[in-house]
Amino acid sequence: MNLSFYKYQGTGNDFVMIDDRSEVFPDTNLNLVQQLCDRKFGIGADGLILIRNKEDFDFEMIYFNADGSQSMCGNGARCAVAFSKFLGIIEEKTSFLAIDGPHTAEISDGLVSLGMGNVSSIDNAGQDFFVNTGSPHHVRFVENVDEYPVVTTGADIRYSKTYEPKGTNVNFVTPIAADQIHVRTYERGVENETLSCGTGVTACALVYGDQNNQNEVKIKTPGGNLKVQFESEVDGSFKNIILIGPAEQVFQGIWKN
Numbered sequence: 001m002n003l004s005f006y007k008y009q010g011t012g013n014d015f016v017m018i019d020d021r022s023e024v025f026p027d028t029n030l031n032l033v034q035q036l037c038d039r040k041f042g043i044g045a046d047g048l049i050l051i052r053n054k055e056d057f058d059f060e061m062i063y064f065n066a067d068g069s070q071s072m073c074g075n076g077a078r079c080a081v082a083f084s085k086f087l088g089i090i091e092e093k094t095s096f097l098a099i100d101g102p103h104t105a106e107i108s109d110g111l112v113s114l115g116m117g118n119v120s121s122i123d124n125a126g127q128d129f130f131v132n133t134g135s136p137h138h139v140r141f142v143e144n145v146d147e148y149p150v151v152t153t154g155a156d157i158r159y160s161k162t163y164e165p166k167g168t169n170v171n172f173v174t175p176i177a178a179d180q181i182h183v184r185t186y187e188r189g190v191e192n193e194t195l196s197c198g199t200g201v202t203a204c205a206l207v208y209g210d211q212n213n214q215n216e217v218k219i220k221t222p223g224g225n226l227k228v229q230f231e232s233e234v235d236g237s238f239k240n241i242i243l244i245g246p247a248e249q250v251f252q253g254i255w256k257n
């Protein structure tokens with residue numbers, strides 16, 4: 001198999017991107033997805049994204065975590081917008097389909113502003129919080145996220161009975177300014193800490209902003225800086241949620257196997 005691919009990263013969350021408008025990628029072959037994402041025996045990535053044609057939309061993004069499971073991916077969607085512009089599918093604005101439904105986005109100077117799906121509620125989860133921003137997120141506020149055991153505690157929560165059978169992503173948050181938080185994330189399907197998680201920082205920004213009267217929150221992650229804007233509704237839901245950050249092409253290649 002000769003498979004042309006591009007490697008993209010959005011604040012350090014990295015993806016194998018494939019222009020699959022010809023629909024030849026064997027999308028049921030999860031072993032291949034795992035192999036391509038393997039950082040020793042494959043290309044190496046947190047996930048893999050197929051771009052396909054979709055009626056009524058500019059494109060459809062099909063996202064796989066490194067373990068082959070599927071979910072909505074915010075950083076991956078930002079990279080899909082940048083990749084689609086590179087391919088000439090779109091110019092500055094787009095409407096595309098992802099697993100959690102339709103999205104709009106704008107791209108300029110490498111910065112992607114991604115419209116996220118509406119969020120119906122923030123739920124309590126013991127002393128912590130739970131938000132579904134297209135993928136499930138547990139959110140815990142901690143004293144000093146830099147020193148926090150993200151992988152061990154993240155895995156404990158991710159595999160806990162509370163979240164059986166599908167599990168959840170787990171985010172740890174320390175506020176660092178009135179309108180800024182520092183977030184580290186344990187990602188389901190990668191089963192490790194990633195350098196950032198788009199749907200995760202969105203969940204954290206909604207919880208923090210809701211508690212601190214902010215509707216624009218800056219987020220520092222190990223992989224870079226992101227921003228989330230949103231509107232709160234009186235019924236506790238959120239709309240017009242926008243995730244803003246860079247998305248860059250790192251390299252391209254041919255997978256011969």
Ligand SMILES: N[C@H](CCC[C@H](N)C(=O)O)C(=O)O
Pocket residue numbers: 013046065069070071072073074075076135136169187188189190196197198199200
């Ligand atoms: N691991 C997540 C999906 C990718 C989320 C993350 N990469 C993002 O940017 O949103 C899950 O299984 O729900």
